[in-house]
Amino acid sequence: MGVVIDQNKCIGCGSCMRICPGNLIRTNAEGKAYLKKERDCWSCTSCMKECPVKAIALVLSPEMGGRGAKFVISKKEKKICWTAYRDQEVIREIITDPEESNKY
């Protein structure tokens, strides 16, 4: 399952298609991106980091115990803001800074 692309938000720029390490994303007749091989997503989130319109979310599938929450990311200068939603509601927000190292 991995990432889910919202075609209503997609502007068809092709960034996600180019960056996917598995060549899994393609565009449909309207030029909108879709995950051609859903089973094959690695959840690396490279596409989410490229998408200029936050059209891609990371979802944990039921097979792995997912209960419907999703991550959407937005860039704040160099920082990445990870927002977790359940339904439409924000349940958590975490900001990661590339200049801040892992402490473990």
Add this chain to the structure above:
Amino acid sequence: MERIIIESDVLIIGGGTAGCYAAITLGERTDLKVAVVEKADIRRSGCLAAGVNALNAYITKGHQPIDYVRYAAKDAEGIVREDLLLDICERLNHVTEDLESRGLTILKDENGEYVSRGWRNLKINGENIKPILAKEVRCQKNVSVYEHVNVTDLRYESDQVSGAYGFGIGDGIFYEFRAKAVLIATGGAAGMYRPNNPEKDPHQMWYCPFNTGAGYSMGILAGAEMTTFEMRFIALRCKDTIAPTGTIAQGIGAKQINAADEVYEEKYGLTTSERLWGTVSENLAGRGPCYLKTRGIDSAHEEDLYKAYLNMAPLQTLKWIDSEKNPSRYDVEIEGTEPYVTGGHTGSGYWIDRERATTLKGLFAAGDVAGGAPQKYVTGALAEGEIAAEGILRYLKDHGSVEKKSTALSRQAKEKKEEYETYLGQNGIFSAEQLEIRMQKLMDEYAGGIKTSYQYSEAGLKVAEEGIDDLLKEWKQISVTDIDELLAVYELRDRLVVSKVLIHHLRERKETRWHSFQENADHREKDTQYECYINSVYTGEGVRMLRRKLVKAGEE
């Protein structure tokens, strides 16, 4: 198919950690024309697409490179090439500092010294490690990068390698690469065995699922000698998400416990394979599930863990949030993954010399695809990329003669192009995915997968080999509807070829050298007569096995 011929001095197949660093080395030190060919986009391709948050191979103050060699040798029960490891270890710190100067964030103390995790790990923010490497590659004037091109086979005559063949994944163009020397840096192999989440999420795995063993496969088919495939790597990971455990185990010192809250790790030993084997054994004895004991960590530590995982395996942070089972209140369940073949963690890969030359003239190997040097990890792959680049430079001094330029495809190229064209539009009974599932089932059940708690027997291997041989025949009649399916077909071929060779290696080691990694149910103990490398060469008719004597550090 349209066609294009690319000529260069050096061809690098694979733009991951080792390939990028070799390209940077050749770019900065020479004027040679270098071509990097990559299946995806070098900014996010291969193992480090999502990032990494530690450098697991570094020589901290008070230690010497030989200490790391001894550690890796002990962890691998002696089956390592100490000469190759020592070359790598002598460069670990230099490549680390070099990467920092190019923009990698490494944790430092108030005196500006690196903060280590144990005596050989550094803490970093490596979320952007691939974009950093990619940027450095792209600013080399003499390096051209060909992305979204899948290489399937080496270009060779007798035992001289002189390039490679592939196809453009987006545009369907046939590529013939011609070069005086070729560096193979494609990574190792995932996807031969049935994975942990086989139904809907087969690619939620430890190793990069897009590393399909292409580098091994094209070398095997060209007759290159391979070593130590039987030392499989099986990772101990967080349940379901298959996210790393090292950050929890080493970072916050969490112990492995069973369902009765007993610490079991000392009972089985502390090598990488024994930690996994302990967990498998506790489960088999009915004392599972097993966990990393995180209960009781404070909220600041928990927040740091969330961030650490976002920088390498974001699904684990999502799982904590989604399930509302925070690590401060719930221990983190662990499980073993399916087996992989990868020379970055174990000794599996091309049999190489200290120049990183393979047994095929003109072909060099670095990173996960190169054998003999387990626990090289990210910094080891960088070091090996640099060593291979230097080896290639020395080779080119004596072998730099230019092939007669020709704009016509060679005979071998024509055959390869026809092969692709035959598959494209072929209407078979089965898809690549269907045969892949069959392969994974065979390997899981008969060649020591999760199903048998990683144990295998000779009788089982025979069933696995017959099944894999059947698939290698059926593979040629697969349905191929478009270029994406053509890619899937060759990825399947690569995994089948690696599986076949792996089965031979598993059979040849009639002992149990590494619990779980190579658990031979017919021979449960270690046997001194197997203190040697098990190597193989594919001859076209079958796999010929050979043994080689151990090489110690300082010996030639």
